[in-house]
Amino acid sequence: MSEETDNLNGFEAEQASTPRVVVLISGNGSNLQALIDAQSYDELGGEIVAVISNKADAYGLKRARDAGIEAVALPHREYDSRDAFDGALIKVIERHEPDLVVLAGFMRYLTPRFVQRFFGRMLNIHPSLLPAYQGLNTHARALADGVTEHGVSVHFVSEELDGGPVVVQAAVDVTPEDTEESLKAKVHSREHLIYPIAVRWFLEGRLILAAKGPTLDGTPLPSQGLRLSHADAAEELDEDLSEEDDA
Ligand code: GRF
Numbered sequence: 389m390s391e392e393t394d395n396l397n398g399f400e401a402e403q404a405s406t407p408r409v410v411v412l413i414s415g416n417g418s419n420l421q422a423l424i425d426a427q428s429y430d431e432l433g434g435e436i437v438a439v440i441s442n443k444a445d446a447y448g449l450k451r452a453r454d455a456g457i458e459a460v461a462l463p464h465r466e467y468d469s470r471d472a473f474d475g476a477l478i479k480v481i482e483r484h485e486p487d488l489v490v491l492a493g494f495m496r497y498l499t500p501r502f503v504q505r506f507f508g509r510m511l512n513i514h515p516s517l518l519p520a521y522q523g524l525n526t527h528a529r530a531l532a533d534g535v536t537e538h539g540v541s542v543h544f545v546s547e548e549l550d551g552g553p554v555v556v557q558a559a560v561d562v563t564p565e566d567t568e569e570s571l572k573a574k575v576h577s578r579e580h581l582i583y584p585i586a587v588r589w590f591l592e593g594r595l596i597l598a599a600k601g602p603t604l605d606g607t608p609l610p611s612q613g614l615r616l617s618h619a620d621a622a623e624e625l626d627e628d629l630s631e632e633d634d635a
Contacts, residue, residue: 407434407591410486412477412494413441417448418576419492419513419583424455426584431625433591438484440477442496458484464496474502481506488590491545492583503547508597510545511590513583515575517541517557518612522550527571530562538562538571540579541613542586544597553602554613555595558582558621581621 409432411420420439426432439452444461452459460480467473478501481489491512503510516526518541530538539559546552558578562571589595594605602609616624 407487408437408485409434409488409490409587409591410481410484411436411439411452411490411492412481413439413446413448413492414443414495415446415448415493417446417451417492419579420448421451422580423490423492423584423587424451424457426588428455431588432584433588434487437486438480440480442473442477442494448493470497470499471501474499478502478505488587490583490587497549498545500547503545506545508544509590511542511555511586512545512550512552513540513542513579514550515540515572515579516550517559518543518550518554527568527575531566531568531571536562538575540575540582542583543613544602553597553609554611555589555602555604555609556582556586556613556616558616558618578618581618581625582616585616585621585624 409423411423413420417439423432423436427436436452436457438458438460439448440460440462441449442462442464444463446461449459449461462473462477462480464473467476487509489506489510491510514522514526516522516530517537517539521529527538537559539557541554541557543550543554544552558581560571560574560578586595589604596603598608600608601611602613604614
């Protein structure tokens with residue numbers, strides 16, 4: 389009977405079809421905040437229905453609660469094995485029936501079972517221009533190598549750590565004055581710009597992980613993803629959704 393009511397009620401019907409997002413974090417959650425902000429401006433293309441952290445004291449859990457989003461602490465230390473933890477995590481995630489799982493500073497190695505469960509509908513953000521600097525301490529390693537360009541990548545998650553198909557990248561210049569902290573801050577500001585865009589592309593059905601790799605609006609993406617300049621990103625955020633744009 390409620391179905392009949394729903395059909396007569398446009399608002400409820402629209403609510404029922406809003407894509408659902410679960411975000412996994414371990415710490416500060418500044419990328420989570422960028423996603424929450426995009427949602428509040430109606431620019432995310434969906435709704436963050438839960439935030440899950442493997443650390444109970446993660447600041448990102450407070451960000452979620454402040455935004456009225458369910459915040460779940462699932463401390464990995466309470467589980468005997470990786471597999472037991474990932475099994476519990478899968479259960480909590482699936483309870484929220486997400487269309488997309490977003491890793492935003494989730495500092496855990498994921499078991500193949502977990503990756504397979506959400507393959508093609510799980511994104512991660514990594515602070516380097518992949519495939520360069522997979523793993524940790526990316527800013528320090530980039531500085532030590534004397535590179536002139538560094539940045540951030542959003543990619544689909546595969547079983548290879550930081551090795552899944554790249555969707556989008558943003559670059560920053562590295563100057564002789566840069567320190568690890570300054571470089572991290574520059575990259576972070578790009579992260580906050582491009583992650584909501586990639587999430588929105590996915591939730592709008594524009595970004596798909598096809599058999600041969602990711603496509604945007606049906607067009608295969610280059611192997612290192614699309615490079616978004618600051619201007620591109622700004623334009624993307626202002627874009628009229630009805631507009632056709634071959635980004
Ligand atoms: C970011 O640098 C992200 O690229 C990496 O983890 C960090 C998370 O930062 N995966 P925050 O918690 O979103 O502030």
